[in-house]
Amino acid sequence: MTVADRFMSRRTRGGADYSGRVIRRPVAEHRAAVGAHLAGIRRTEKVPVAVTLGRVTARPVHAPYSLPLFDNSAMDGFAVRASEVRPGVVLPVSGRVFAGDAAPESLPAGSATAIMTGAPLPRGADAVVPVEQTVETDGRVRFESSPEPGAFVRSAGDDVRAGARVVDARVTLTPRHLGALAASGVAAVEVIRRPTVAVISTGSELIRPGCEPSGGQIFESNSLVLTSLAAEHGAQVVYVAAARDDGDFDTILTAACLDADLVLTSGGISMGEREPVRQTLGEYGWFGPTAMQPGGPQGLALWHGTPVICFPGNPVSVIVSFEVLLRDHLRELAGLPPIPCGRARLGRDVTSVRGKTQFLRGVLGDDESPGVPVVEPIGGPGSHLAVTAAAADLLIEIDADVTHAAAGTEVTTWPLT
Ligand code: AMP
Numbered sequence: 540m541t542v543a544d545r546f547m548s549r550r551t552r553g554g555a556d557y558s559g560r561v562i563r564r565p566v567a568e569h570r571a572a573v574g575a576h577l578a579g580i581r582r583t584e585k586v587p588v589a590v591t592l593g594r595v596t597a598r599p600v601h602a603p604y605s606l607p608l609f610d611n612s613a614m615d616g617f618a619v620r621a622s623e624v625r626p627g628v629v630l631p632v633s634g635r636v637f638a639g640d641a642a643p644e645s646l647p648a649g650s651a652t653a654i655m656t657g658a659p660l661p662r663g664a665d666a667v668v669p670v671e672q673t674v675e676t677d678g679r680v681r682f683e684s685s686p687e688p689g690a691f692v693r694s695a696g697d698d699v700r701a702g703a704r705v706v707d708a709r710v711t712l713t714p715r716h717l718g719a720l721a722a723s724g725v726a727a728v729e730v731i732r733r734p735t736v737a738v739i740s741t742g743s744e745l746i747r748p749g750c751e752p753s754g755g756q757i758f759e760s761n762s763l764v765l766t767s768l769a770a771e772h773g774a775q776v777v778y779v780a781a782a783r784d785d786g787d788f789d790t791i792l793t794a795a796c797l798d799a800d801l802v803l804t805s806g807g808i809s810m811g812e813r814e815p816v817r818q819t820l821g822e823y824g825w826f827g828p829t830a831m832q833p834g835g836p837q838g839l840a841l842w843h844g845t846p847v848i849c850f851p852g853n854p855v856s857v858i859v860s861f862e863v864l865l866r867d868h869l870r871e872l873a874g875l876p877p878i879p880c881g882r883a884r885l886g887r888d889v890t891s892v893r894g895k896t897q898f899l900r901g902v903l904g905d906d907e908s909p910g911v912p913v914v915e916p917i918g919g920p921g922s923h924l925a926v927t928a929a930a931a932d933l934l935i936e937i938d939a940d941v942t943h944a945a946a947g948t949e950v951t952t953w954p955l956t
């Protein structure tokens with residue numbers, strides 16, 4: 540039994556106490572329940588290095604081999620014993636070694652081996668003289684310089700020793716890291732998994748943008764909001780569907796659970812007569828009012844073991860629900876840091892309903908002086924005002940016990956994605 544199951548078995552019926560008073564679950568409590576609901580999702584996976592760009596390592600990666608793998612030449616030239624070479628010395632050329640050749644047995648004393656960049660150094664040689672500082676004729680080479688021991692030799696293990704750390708845990712992999720991993724001979728890496736998400740919109744009134752609306756129909760927009768938010772915060776969207784209120788929600792939900800770690804639904808959880816999400820999932824989780832506005836009705840359930848998070852249908856409620864209740868939990872699963880809240884001063888007076896945490900949409904003022912910025916609340920309380928909400932920079936949180944906040948009051952703000 541997961542924490543979420545235990546949590547829910549105590550509280551399966553959210554809604555009213557024995558005297559019929561509405562009990563609203565506080566926002567922080569529901570937010571914690573959403574986090575607990577995701578606790579069983581697998582967090583890491585091993586994937587080929589070739590597909591790890593931008594992924595976050597789950598654990599440190601250690602070098603299986605020392606690098607370079609063997610002593611080799613940094614230049615095209617001649618492998619020599621440094622002590623035998625100075626300007627004017629002529630030595631016989633004892634052989635030629637190319638990149639990809641096995642290391643020659645050894646360098647005979649008093650000779651030089653022609654060597655190409657990356658070719659293994661013959662045993663006994665301790666320096667390479669670049670070809671530009673030599674003249675080769677008739678199987679003999681004349682030197683124009685005196686090499687130091689070690690000159691132009693890339694020694695085994697001077698980049699990394701076998702067993703040493705190539706990349707730390709929690710590193711977002713860049714092209715450089717991919718190069719280091721491949722160079723080290725690492726073929727696959729344990730990375731943080733991107734949780735797979737399915738999105739189901741519900742509502743018999745919904746039609747696709749581009750269709751001509753007839754009576755009672757509206758354009759479906761929540762699925763685009765939720766799929767793009769989920770992707771933005773580290774998830775892979777694997778399934779998107781829309782269900783009618785009088786039809787096949789459970790069939791669609793079952794299909795969604797095939798590939799998804801997590802299903803997000805919108806709509807269908809209020810008190811109406813056709814609420815397919817609540818009617819299908821009510822006995823498998825918690826549904827009830829939260830002390831949040833917009834986004835009051837919320838639900839959490841398990842369907843065939845897959846967590847389902849149920850948001851209300853109003854477009855602004857969907858945005859607020861995702862940002863406040865789910866965003867940082869999803870980021871955590873995906874190995875991304877949380878997005879911190881900020882502080883701002885209200886640009887005008889606002890009123891609020893006692894007992895509900897209000898999330899108003901706000902735009903930041905253009906006053907760039909240091910200190911707490913000013914935020915202007917925009918739009919009305921209606922949670923259908925999708926176009927107005929698009930202009931907002933952030934959500935303004937008004938505490939549940941506040942009914943009036945004067946201009947200048949400091950408030951918590953939630954950056955919008
Ligand atoms: P519901 O929560 O199902 O009662 O829906 C609340 C309101 O949101 C209704 O006016 C719906 O028409 C609207 N709505 C529900 N789902 C969507 C959606 N996917 N896209 C746009 N509006 C929606």
Ligand code: MG
Binds near residue numbers: 741743784806807852
């Ligand atoms: Mg509906």
